Structures are given as structure tokens and as C-alpha cells.
Amino acid sequence: MVNGVSSRELRVSDAEREHVIGLLQKAIGLGLLTLEEFTDRTDVALSSRTRAELNVVLADLPGMTHPEMRARSGWGGRPVADRPPLPGEPLVLTSGCGSSVNRSGEWTVPRSIVVRSKWGSGVNLDFRDAVFAHDRLDLRLEVTGGAVTLRLPAGAVVSLTDLNTRMSSVNDKVGYQGREGTPHIVVSGDLNMAALNIKGARR
Structure with a gap:
């Protein structure tokens, strides 16, 4: 008391x-x-x-x-x-209202990542200098509001088949979808009233 x-x-x-x-x-x-x-x-x-x-x-x-x-x-x-x-569990990155999720530089990318953000100021995952532990990354997005930006290394490929979008947009100007390469980033989950931006390796 x-x-x-x-x-x-x-x-x-x-x-x-x-x-x-x-x-x-x-x-x-x-x-x-x-x-x-x-x-x-x-x-x-x-x-x-x-x-x-x-x-x-x-x-x-x-x-x-x-x-x-x-x-x-x-x-x-x-x-x-x-x-x-821990072994066998995803890396979970979480942000609340007004906060952000940022990963850049030399960081180790596990087999799976879950990103949870509600009305955050942005999710920025820069994989250009990252070390991938596996050829495939399962990236689950549970995002409402804001924008998710993926900065990918040369040779990467993205699959968005299992991503559900509602009042959202996907911008892949580089054309990472529908080709072969590694790492293979499989994006799933739910994107609500948000934007997914896929960018290339150019500095």
C-alpha cells in the first residue's frame, strides 16, 4: 500500500x-x-x-x-x-506510441525477427552491414501506423506473399521481389495504415 x-x-x-x-x-x-x-x-x-x-x-x-x-x-x-x-526464439523488437525501432551497422541477424510497433515514429532495419546467421530471414511485422524501412544488401531477395496489408502501401523501387538471391527475407504479418519501404544498398 x-x-x-x-x-x-x-x-x-x-x-x-x-x-x-x-x-x-x-x-x-x-x-x-x-x-x-x-x-x-x-x-x-x-x-x-x-x-x-x-x-x-x-x-x-x-x-x-x-x-x-x-x-x-x-x-x-x-x-x-x-x-x-534464446535459441529457437525470435528476436522481438518493440516500440510504442511515438518511439522508434532502429538497427544498423554491424549486427547479427537471427533466423527470425518479430517487429511490433503501434503508432511509432518509424521502424528502420538496415541490413547492409549486418551479418546474417542464416540464408533465410523470417521477418514478421505487426505494425499499425508509421513506416517500415528495410535497407537491403546487394543480392538480397524479398517475398511478401504472407504479408497482410490494410490501408497500407508497399514501395519496392529496386525490384527485390520475384528474383533469386541471398539472403532471402520472407516478410509476413500485418501492416495496418502503414508503409513498407524497401531500399537498396546505395549509400
């Missing part, structure tokens, strides 16, 4: 929401959640205002609890959203 308010009614911060999303990522790796369940629970976590609302997404997951007013950071002292994925 804090000033007459129970701990369940206390407001939660963005850091606490990110911590819980990190626990949901771990649950995928342990086989406790499907990707669809992870998506639904992440929606709840991102929209939670109080600790009671946030804890609902963890209630039936054994051994996973949200500590009382702790955990401002995750693996290695870095934000939970930036921790390396």
Missing part, C-alpha cells in the same frame, strides 16, 4: 512493460506460448496502465512474475528489448 493505493493499482512505466515483454519472449523459447499468444499478450502489456493489468499476461506462466517496482533493465544491464534471443 502506497499512500492509500494498493500495489496492484500503481501505474507502470515503459521499462516495466518492456520487462514483461521480455518475459513473454522467454516463454516462447520455453514452449509456453505460441507466436499468436505472444502477440495477443504483448498487445495487452503495451496498453496496460496499472500493475494489475500488466500482471494478467504472466498469471498462468509458471516461474514468471513481475517484481515489485524493480527490473529497469534486462540481460547484461541493457534494455530487455535488446537482449539476444
Whole structure:
């Protein structure tokens, strides 16, 4: 109880929401959640205002609890959203209203990535100097509002067959679709009221 308010009614911060999303990522790796369940629970976590609302997404997951007013950071002292994925789980990149997702420079691209953004200021994934762990990348977009920009290396190829678009646009001026090459980036998921921009390797 804090000033007459129970701990369940206390407001939660963005850091606490990110911590819980990190626990949901771990649950995928342990086989406790499907990707669809992870998506639904992440929606709840991102929209939670109080600790009671946030804890609902963890209630039936054994051994996973949200500590009382702790955990401002995750693996290695870095934000939970930036921790390396466990074997078999996707790298999940998340942004809320007004924030952005950015990856550039020399970074390791895992087998699968999930991008979740609602009314964010932009998603920018620059793969030109990245190291791909596999020839194929499964990239799932769960994006509402804003724009997603993929900057691809020479020789890459993109498939968009499993991407659902609603009031959205796809701009591929380089022509990465419908050809052969590596890495092969398979884009799926849902793009709502947003734009997907595919750009080439030119600096």
C-alpha cells in the first residue's frame, strides 16, 4: 500500500512493460506460448496502465512474475528489448506510441525477427552491414501506423506473399521481389495504415 493505493493499482512505466515483454519472449523459447499468444499478450502489456493489468499476461506462466517496482533493465544491464534471443526464439523488437525501432551497422541477424510497433515514429532495419546467421530471414511485422524501412544488401531477395496489408502501401523501387538471391527475407504479418519501404544498398 502506497499512500492509500494498493500495489496492484500503481501505474507502470515503459521499462516495466518492456520487462514483461521480455518475459513473454522467454516463454516462447520455453514452449509456453505460441507466436499468436505472444502477440495477443504483448498487445495487452503495451496498453496496460496499472500493475494489475500488466500482471494478467504472466498469471498462468509458471516461474514468471513481475517484481515489485524493480527490473529497469534486462540481460547484461541493457534494455530487455535488446537482449539476444534464446535459441529457437525470435528476436522481438518493440516500440510504442511515438518511439522508434532502429538497427544498423554491424549486427547479427537471427533466423527470425518479430517487429511490433503501434503508432511509432518509424521502424528502420538496415541490413547492409549486418551479418546474417542464416540464408533465410523470417521477418514478421505487426505494425499499425508509421513506416517500415528495410535497407537491403546487394543480392538480397524479398517475398511478401504472407504479408497482410490494410490501408497500407508497399514501395519496392529496386525490384527485390520475384528474383533469386541471398539472403532471402520472407516478410509476413500485418501492416495496418502503414508503409513498407524497401531500399537498396546505395549509400
